[in-house]
Amino acid sequence: MREDTDNYRQLFLNDTPMIDLRAPIEFAQGAFPNTISLPLMTDDERAKVGTxxxxxxxxxxxxxxxxxxCGEIKAARMERWLSFCRNNPEGYIYCFRGGLRSHTTQQWLKEAGVNYPLILGGYKALRHTLLEVLSDVSKQLPFYIVGGKTGSAKTLMVNTLANAVDLEGAAHHRGSSFGSFVNPQSTQINFENTTAIQILKNQHAGCSQLVFEDEGRNIGSVDLPKPLYQKMLTSPVAVIEDPFEIRLQRLLQEYVINMVDDYTRVHGEEQGHILCEEYLLSGLDKIRKRLGNERWQVLRQTMQNAIKQHQAGAGFDAHLNWLTPLLEWYYDPMYEYQLSLKADRIVYRGNWQECHDYLLHQSSK
Structure with a gap:
């Protein structure tokens, strides 16, 4: 039998499967990758016991x-726990502090013939470990930042470098007014947990530096951890300089074609097209004040015309009629200004492949 454990970092490095015994409302607020919610009590039951x-x-x-x-309720929950234990013999169970809920479940499993270990300190200890990783990383490794105008495929670059941390992937948001996906964004806690685990794995792999995409203080509704963000503000920047047309085509694919595909796949043709139209119009409406009312009205009408055309089966090219001025009027001037504030930190400029090779070379030093 494996022992109960407090080797928290190793659990994350090994992607250890775990049962989260906390109530559903606790799990929804934040949990860890490779965990499944199989609560000892429902939200209502937990509230009654707490009172x-x-x-x-x-x-x-x-x-x-x-x-x-008890009775059938207990039997049904036991069966789910036992099934998990059979399918994941290397796993663990935990509750909030590694107290009564996990010990009770562990004892019930033992009575059913299964010796299954728990995590000492529970969720609270695991969470504290990941917060320590986020707090300490700024002191331990140098950072490089990938910059570039909208459509430069910065996230793609991050995902092709072994020593990079994908903040937007952890946030489940692209960090712009059109940055949301079909599924909801990560909670703040889940974003922090996923980011910390990526950092922990890179540290364990012996990375001498970490690469991050250039981000603002927040990505959608989540905030970057303060120590991480402050270190990013002082780190060297490699800027991708790809041609306008290449960036424009990437935005068409990412903001329109992919999102139409995703919405219709998840919600069906009719409802998917309605929701995708809402997503596009909402993205534009978020920057109405910055665009100015006149430009916003022009782009909104142009966008609605393009939506009608692609819904009628005419393809997606009409969307270039609003994406082009969106880059020219809004995104490019905004990023040029932001980049001017980082001028003293820019250490390299080049196209996508050149920046990729540069960062790859830096990581091998």
Missing amino acids: CYKQKGQQAAIKLGHELV
Whole structure:
């Protein structure tokens, strides 16, 4: 039998499968990759036990918990736990602090003939470990930042470098007004956890430096951890300088073609087209003030015309009629200004492949 463990970093490095016994509402606020929510109690049951604890004390709360989770309810939950244990013999269980919920479940599993280890300190200890990684990384390794105007495929570059951390992937958002995906964005906690695990794995692999995409203080609704962001603000920048037409075609593919495909795949043709239209118009509306009302009205009408054409089966080229001025009027001037503020940190400029080779060479030093 494996022992209960407090080797938290190794659990993340090994992508160890884990059962999260916390209530669904706790899991929804934040959890870890490779975990599954198989709660001991529902949200309602947990609330009742918590109220009982406050009013009558621990023993009464424990008694109520056993009354709520018994008979067929207990049997159904046991079967799900046992199935996970059979399929993941190397896994662990945890609750919030590694206390009553995980010990109770561990004992029930033992009575069913399965000795399954728990994580000492539970979710709280695992989370603390990842927050330590985020806090300490700025002191341990130098950073390089990948910059470039919108459509420069910065995220693609990050995903082709072994020593890079994909912040937008962790956030599940592209970091622009058109940055959302069909599925909801990561919670703040999940974003931090995923980012920390990427950093931890790069450190364990012996990376001498880390590469990040140039980001603002937040990506969609999540905020970059303060130590990480502050280090990024002082790190050297490699700037991708790809031609306008190449960047324009990338945006057409990313903002329009891919999103139409994703929405219709998830929601079906009719509803998918409606939701994708809402996504495009909403993205433009978010920057109305910065565009100015006159330009916003022109782009919105042009976008609506393009949407009608692609929904009628005429293809996607009409979207270039609003994407082109969007780059010329908004994105390019904005990034040129932001880049001017980083002028003293720019260490390299080149096309996508040249920047990729430069960063690859730096990582081999």
